[in-house]
Amino acid sequence: MHASLRLNNISRLPEPTQTLATSAANGSTDDLKKLLNLIPDSPHADLRLFLPAFYANLDVDDIPDLRRQLNTDSGELSTHISCAVLAVKGLAELQEHLVSRACSEVWSTIWTWIQFLEECEQRRPSESRNQQLIITTILSLRRDPETALTIKNTPGVRAVFTKGWVAAVDDPNTPRELMIELCKFVVEDMNAQDPRNSQELIEGAGGVDGLAALIVKHIRRAIPQTDYTLDPHDGLALLAAYEILQKGPLAHSLANHGIVKAVSTALCALCGPEMVMTEQMIPLSVGTIMTHIAEFPGYPWVQEGLDSGLLRGVVLCASRRMPLIDLALYALFRETLPRALVYHSTLSSLRAAIDDAQPFTNTEAFRRSTLFDEWNTFVALAEERLAVMEKFDRGEIGQTRACDHLECGAIRTDDTLLRCGACRSAFYCSQACQAADWSAGHRKACRTYLKRENEECTHLSFRDHTFLRALVHHDYDAARAEVLVRQAGFLRAHPAPGALGVVAFDYRRGRPQIEVGPAAAAADPAERGARAVRSGGRVEIHVVLVSEGGQRSRGHFVPFRSSDGRVQERVAAIAASEGMVTAEVVENDGVLALEVARTH
Ligand SMILES: [Zn+2]
Ligand SMILES: [Zn+2]
Known part of the structure; x- marks a missing residue:
């Protein structure tokens, strides 16, 4: 002794x-x-x-x-x-x-x-x-550098500490100084990069979900919602979160517990007029947000970010003109946000988010920032999509469908059509049409549709789906001439009888890029392709390519109909002729006509 x-x-x-x-x-x-x-x-x-x-x-x-x-x-x-x-x-x-x-x-x-x-x-x-006592004791004894090293190397200490951390965060009376100390310990001594250590953290918090909830709660406690008077502790909370959430299995739980909301709110508060946030913290927190909002199918967390002031936060950050920040923000404005603008759920939060950020874009600092142009490009695209969404919400577009029975194809409003109760993705004008289509092939296709809806698209609501359909109809109308020229070009390159060109609208870079390619290149085209061929030109298959988050993309099929097959006949005729093709589209008594200019 x-x-x-x-x-x-x-x-x-x-x-x-x-x-x-x-x-x-x-x-x-x-x-x-x-x-x-x-x-x-x-x-x-x-x-x-x-x-x-x-x-x-x-x-x-x-x-x-x-x-x-x-x-x-x-x-x-x-x-x-x-x-x-x-x-x-x-x-x-x-x-x-x-x-x-x-x-x-x-x-x-x-x-x-x-x-x-x-x-x-x-x-x-x-x-x-005794949990609070245990953490204060650990924190107190680590003031001696030699003991601090021993504590750091004590197996099991992180699990015990994390239990105390949970108790401290849950207790509204925990002094702010203790919260700050906790952050320091987490950042300096937890060393979450070591898998054994992160395992202890998870164990101490009662599982991955518990640890995620703990981190989010800590950030929420650190960030006052009403005023901007903060100290560097808040930055440390963010850093602590960032250190730990690098671990893969935590990512989904963190998002479910509202990490995007917590960090977006923090970003806004910390970059506000007081500029409390340290320069080093901003890229970290932007990185934290990006990791989450860009990763999940259907970008649900983009909406959460938009609702929590993400746009205002990044505008404030950009005004600081740091290369590191710019890098993170470019990706946000060039990729993550534009890609998410095909989802109704995202767009429905966008107007308020832009209005919230707009006043902060009028500052001299932001105008001179390298992000100023990116912001304007983004807002231009956003305004276009919002206009489409507003039309859709007013019921002006995308509210009609064609009866899925090929021989019928009657155009009706959504709410008057019967819907297949099994797959919920086929629509009919009458029970007679439903029965006829069932024998004609839906019996077989229904199961495939059902499987696809259940397994792959759970993250998209019916509204998201119908909006996507309305968006591509809208963009098709705007680009009809281009589509027809490309279709003719495709048929020319593929002169075999019955060749089917699939029109792809690729939304993965913001505005759609239109291409016509062979049906085989699209995923799962067999049944739909067969229907299009059987329809004699009245049904065209369109694929809408959207980014789903991470590296994932999905092709949604949107069948388009015309009342007869004459458009396709004309396209085929043009394809068979010689010379360059340019086209101009004229709407004539509701029937699509194609004016063709042949040039040599
Ligand atoms: Zn019908
Ligand atoms: Zn069905």
């Missing part, structure tokens, strides 16, 4: 403290409490002599005997544990009076007790939990 921890030091204390300390050393809970209360007002020289009185209550040799008492309802055990808890508290408060070697010794003793207290908690859960 280190000399400073030996009991005989107590004799050097003046009376009556000496008597009190002796009684405390002998396991009187009352006197331990009194001694604790004396700490703030005692002279510096005396405090060093308090150490042995507390330390005497932490004899690790007592533990095996106490462990045996765990199964019985022993009063002696409770008293002994209360003494140990008070002793730990005293030593933690007196940390600055421990010399380095004594501190290491105290840590190894306290760690044995912490493990025993954990064991007690598991065997007989009690009201008075």
Whole structure:
């Protein structure tokens, strides 16, 4: 035992403290409490002599005997544990009076007790939990650099610490200083990059989901929603989150627990007028948001970000003109956001988000930033899509469908059509048409549709689907001449009878890029292709290519109909003729006509 921890030091204390300390050393809970209360007002020289009185209550040799008492309802055990808890508290408060070697010794003793207290908690859960005490103790003892190193290398310490972290974040009375200390420990000592350590964090938080919830809660607590008066602690909370969430399995849980909302709100608050956010933190938090919003099918978190002030946040960030920030923001404006603008759910949050950010784009700093052009390009695309969405919401476009029975094809509004109850993706004007189409092939196709809807597209709502259809109809109308020219070009290159060109609208870079390619190149075209061929030119197959998040893309099939096959006949005729083809489309009594200019 280190000399400073030996009991005989107590004799050097003046009376009556000496008597009190002796009684405390002998396991009187009352006197331990009194001694604790004396700490703030005692002279510096005396405090060093308090150490042995507390330390005497932490004899690790007592533990095996106490462990045996765990199964019985022993009063002696409770008293002994209360003494140990008070002793730990005293030593933690007196940390600055421990010399380095004594501190290491105290840590190894306290760690044995912490493990025993954990064991007690598991065997007989009690009201008075010691988790906050445990973290303050760990944080206090790590002020000694040598002990800090020992703590860092103690297996299991992170799991125990994380339990305390959960308790601290859940407790509204946790002092801000403790929250800051927690952040520092997480950032500096947790070393979440080591898989064993992150495993401990997950274990301590009660699973991946628990850890994700913990990180999000911590950030939310750190970021006041109403004012911008913050300190660097908030930045540390973000950094802590970022360090930990690099671990793959956490990503989905974090998103489910609202990490995008938490970090977007933080970004906004921290980049606000006070500019509290450190320059280094911004790319990290933007990176955190990007990791999540860009990754998940259908971009649900883009909407969450937009609703939480993401656009305002990035505009404020961009005004700082740092190369690192620019890099992260470019990807946001050039890829992630434009790709998500095919989803009705995303667009429905976009107007408010743009209006919220717009005032901050009028500053001199933002105008001079390299992101200014990117922002304007993005807003132009956003306005176009919003116009389409507003038409769609007013019922002006995309509310009609054709009866899926090929021989019929009657155009009706959505709500008057019958829908196949099994696959929910075929529509009919009457029961007669439904029955006829069932025999004509839907019997077989229905199962395929059902499987596809259930397995692959769960993230898209019916509204998202119908909007996508309306969008491609809208863009088709705008680009009809181009489509027809490309179709003719395709037929020319593929003169075989019955060749079918599939028109692809590729939305993966923002505005659609239109191409006509062979049906075989599109996924799952067989049944739809067969229907298009059977229709004699009245049904065309269009594929809408959208990005789904990450590296994933999906092709949605949109069949287009005309009331007869004459357009296709004309296209085929042009394809068969010679010379270059340009086309102009004229709507004539509801029948599509094709004016063709042949040039040599
Ligand atoms: Zn019909
Ligand atoms: Zn069906």
